[in-house]
Amino acid sequence: MNNIRTVSDTKRTFYSLHTRPINSIYRRVVEELMVEMHLLSVNVDFSYDPIYALGVVTAFDRFMQGYQPSSDQDSIFNALIKAQQDDPQKYRGDAQHLTELAKTLSVKDLIVNLKASPDEVAETELLGYFRTVATNPKWKYSRLYAIGLYTLLEVADPNGIQDKATGEQILTQLAEALHLPQDKLLKDLDLYRSNLEKVAQARIMIEEMTQAERKKREQRANEAVGLN
Template structure:
C-alpha cells in the first residue's frame, strides 16, 4: 500500500505544472546570451502570457495558435542583429514551455502555404472539404464548440488573421464568417487583433528610436576618431619633415 501511495504522489506531482519562474529559468538556461532590452522585455512578457495559456487545463496545442505565435515572434524579431540568434531564441522559448519548436515552424509553414492557395470563399468553406489543413480546422471547430479541449488565445486570433492576410481576404465580413465556422467569438478576436496592432505599432516606434540612438552613437564615435586620425597624420608629417631636414 505504501508503494501505491508513492505512485499516487508521483503521479500527482507529475501533473503539477511548472511555475512561471521555472519556465523563465528554462528559457535563460537554453539561451544564455544577452538579448537587447527592446526585444527582451516583450519576449519575457509573451513568455509569461504563453506560460499561463500553455498550462491551462483546457489547453491543447493547435496549428492556428502556432501560426499566430510564429507571426508575432517574427514581427517582434524583425531587424534583430543575427538571424542565427533569432532562431536559437525561438527554440529556447518554445522548449522552455515544454513544446516542440520544429512543430510550431512546420505547422505554421503548412498553414501559410495552404492559405496562399485559398480565397475568401474557400477559406470560410473549409468544413465542406477534405484535406490535412481542412481537417485541422474542423477539429478546432469541434473542440471550440465544446467537444474536447480548446482554449482561445490572442495568438489564435493572430493566426486567424494571418490566414486571412495570406488569402487576400481581410474584409471584416470574412473574418466574421470564419469565426462563425470555427465557433470562435469574433468580438474576442477583434479585441485581440487591436492589442496586436498596438503592440506592433509600439515595437516599430521603439525600434526606430533604437536605430536613431545607434546611428547617433556611431556618428559620435566616427567624429572622435576623425580628429585622432588627423592628429596622427599631422604628427607623422612633422616627423617626416624632421627626418628630411636632417
C-alpha cells in the same frame, strides 16, 4: 500527482538555454510571449494546434524583426519553445506548411464550407483543423490562435484582410462559424497590429540613435587623427 510547472520554472529553463542578454526593447516581448504560452500549456482545455503554432511563429518573427545580433534570434526562439517542453522545429514546420496551404485557400469557400454539414463538402487538411475548433465546445481560445488565423488570411486574401471594413467582415464571419469570441478576437488583433507599429517605431528610433552615436565616434576618431 504530477506537479504543474510554474512560470518561474519556464523562465528558469529559458534563461538556462539562452544565456546571452536580450536587448531591453525586446526582453518584454519575449517574456510576455513566454508567460502567455506557459499559461496556455497548463490550461486543461488547451491543445496544440498548427494555427496556434503559426501565431506563435508569426508573433515572434514580427516582433523580433531587426533584433541584433540577428544570430541570436534562432537561439531565443528555440529556448522559448523548449522552455514550454516542446519542439521548435515542429512549430516552424507546421507554420511553414500552413502558409503554403493558405496560398491556395479561398476565404469565401472556407466560410461557406464551415457553415455546411461535413458530409456536404470535401474535407481538406485546413478545413479539418477549423472543424476541430468549431466542434469542440471546450476548445481554448487564445490571442496566439487569433494571430495565426489572421496570418492565414493575410496570405490567402491580403487585399481583403487589409481593408478595414472587409477584414472585419471576414473575421466576424469566421468567428461565428468557429464559435470564437468575436469581440475578443477583433480587440486582440487590433492590439496586435498596434503593438507591431509601436515596436517598429521604437526600432527606427534605436537605429537613428545608433547611427548618430556611430557618427560621433567617427568624428572624434577623425579629430584625434587630425591632432596627431
